[in-house]
Amino acid sequence: MSETDLTRRGFLRSSGLGVMGMYLGNFKPGWLAVPTEYFLYVGTYTSAGGEGIALCRLTMATGALQKVAVTRNVSEPSFLALDHKGRYLYAVNELGSFQGRPSGAVSAFAVNPTTRALTLINQQASLGGAPCFVSVDGNDKFVMVANYSGGNVAVFPIRSDGGLGAPTDTKQFQGSGPHPNQGSPHAHQIQVDAANQYALAADLGTDRVMIYRFDATLGKLNASSQTSFSTKPGAGPRHFAFHPGQRFVFVINELNSTITSLAYDPAQGTLTEVQTVSTLPAGYTGTSYCAEVRVSPDGKFLYGSNRGHNSIVVFAIDSLGKLTLVQHASTQGQWPRDFILDPTGTYLLVANQQSNNIVSLKRDAVTGRLTTTGLSLALTAPTSLLVAPSSV
Template sequence: MTWDALQTRREFLTAAAVAGFVVARRTPPHAETAAERHVPWTMYIGTYTKTGKSKGIYRVSVDPVTLQFGTLELASETPDPSFLAITPDGRALVAVNELVEFGGQASGSVTVFARNAASGALTVLSPSRASRGAAPCYVSIDRTGRQVMVANYVGGNVAVLPLATSGALGEAGTVLARTGKGPHPVRQVAPHAHCILPDPGNRFVLMSDLGTDKIHVARLDAATGALTPADVPEVSLRPGSGPRHLAFSPDGQTLYVVTELDSTIVAFAYNRATGGLTERQRISTRPAGATIENFPADLHVHPTGRTVYASNRGDDTIAVFAVDATSKALSLVQSVPTGGSGPRNFTLTPDGTGLLVANQRSDSILAFQVDAVTGQLAATGQVLDAPVPVCLTFA
């Protein structure tokens, strides 16, 4: 079944009418926000099904003004969909299935779903494909929407799979494996790829390896999905730091890295022409005096570029950093309790006015308002019970 086959005649006619309206008003004096239209957003929730609490990917509506949650609904049954990504055109959702065996090999899998724009329902588009490494934990899509990129944690490698315009997912054409280890006696005995991300220009792909304390950089051929080493193909972080997630500033000039094993954010100046990285700052994700065991998980930059957020598992907080307008230096301005245990993942609302946190261990999602000037967070009191939430993404 293709995306086009899933689009109803009514949806087609509505889209055509809207397109005609947009052509007639190419430069509207004011583009309404979702909040002004009061149209609820659709949020998808990736989970772990191995616990028996969850069945797959869930969806829920979120009010753009109050951040109140609608009714939680199962969008599609699929095993251990631990990370999700939406295609650039919004027509499909891609999930990694964090398995250690698939198709008789030591591999997880990748599944593509068509999205019904009206209802938010998901329908499998094509057979799941092997991720070519065990326990895939991250998925991203290049800016053209043609290449799906996967980081395999246990496999220690990354893979690129072609995505056709019909929504059919092909077998991995590029697989990059690494060697090495780090000083941590348990977490760094082998490579552990944890994030793979195209840069804003879609010219380079950056990959974090928690097991070897490295960031790898490769040139991307967007037509074929081929990855070739950049001029400087890797950058080493502090031994034992464990780089986990990556995020770019909106202007593409800074790459932020959150490290899981030593609770820091590292900021790099990024050269968009060469893919080069120059370390600029390293700062703790925790306030002075924090002593309990802590493992940061997720990282996001506000669309304004003025605020950076990171989740702390252990402290169970969202760390809020202000970005200096001149020096670009980070300063910790807030450590906000997440109201639950194990904040694995969080996301900003499409307009940047809210932040939602998935507390994996306490089966809850909480909503926070984002201050328009400071970027700081305030609890809304909105709470959603959700089984083992590990990834949140808006359509």
């Protein structure tokens, strides 16, 4: 890649990264055959010293992590996604300028079925600056991108070779919010529901979760009966996760360190607030900002990351979607930008961006609680974690 004017959208600079498919790459059930190890793709900020997209091994017996390969010459691959069959990987290139345009890019890679090595197929301009999220629709026909500084989302068709075609749709958000980081729209995630019928998009800049009826044939984001859900002013919705049963959506709010539980009607595509809770311990007065949110495979527990407090907050989820605090677990590092659960839910792996390490925490499936394994992998500026396919 020969792009210039790389712009790493670090949160500190601007102020003064679902369901299983979101963090497991939408795997087929046949891939979850209890192997002794899993492999992970790790996105990094190359402007901060990251090498590109790393491939790492997780040993299930101990939780140990090992770097085994790197796909280099990839600029700012800050978020990653796989198609459902694991044949292709998509990475946003979180740039401020691409091919002479005020835009980032999205890159398509072929996955080697034996080595899991990545080969670049092609790239497309993301149609907005600093793209920070990428996802694949339920039919493996379209890729969706959220552009942070561009304040918009875009849809790209997937070609027969896994490459990306010209965009089929884009939606530009409008407005602002009361927080200093909300002077303009900041799209941070776009994801379809399990039925591939509706797409939700989080706009950190305007305190809204947009709702679109998704045309899975043409790749269009059409108007829905409920156009959006509004969080508390200044909350800054960043990411969201669908409950495995599709009855709830959990939104993590970056700017006021809260999680909002929403009842979701998959037939109508509507969101109704159930509860909003703090992600921080009572009495905490330090600076902290939320990043990622995940639901356990059994749908019983919710996890969220606190950058600053440097913790994973754990909640139990009841049948009504209400959350009860279980624990705050240290991430054993600084600025937990992303984390995932392995396919069995045995380990929670945390990418600590500022301390340049990935840490494994052991998870109790009954209580949801996390304990440290004492194991850590040194890796510069990790930003996104994605489980690689066991086979293709």
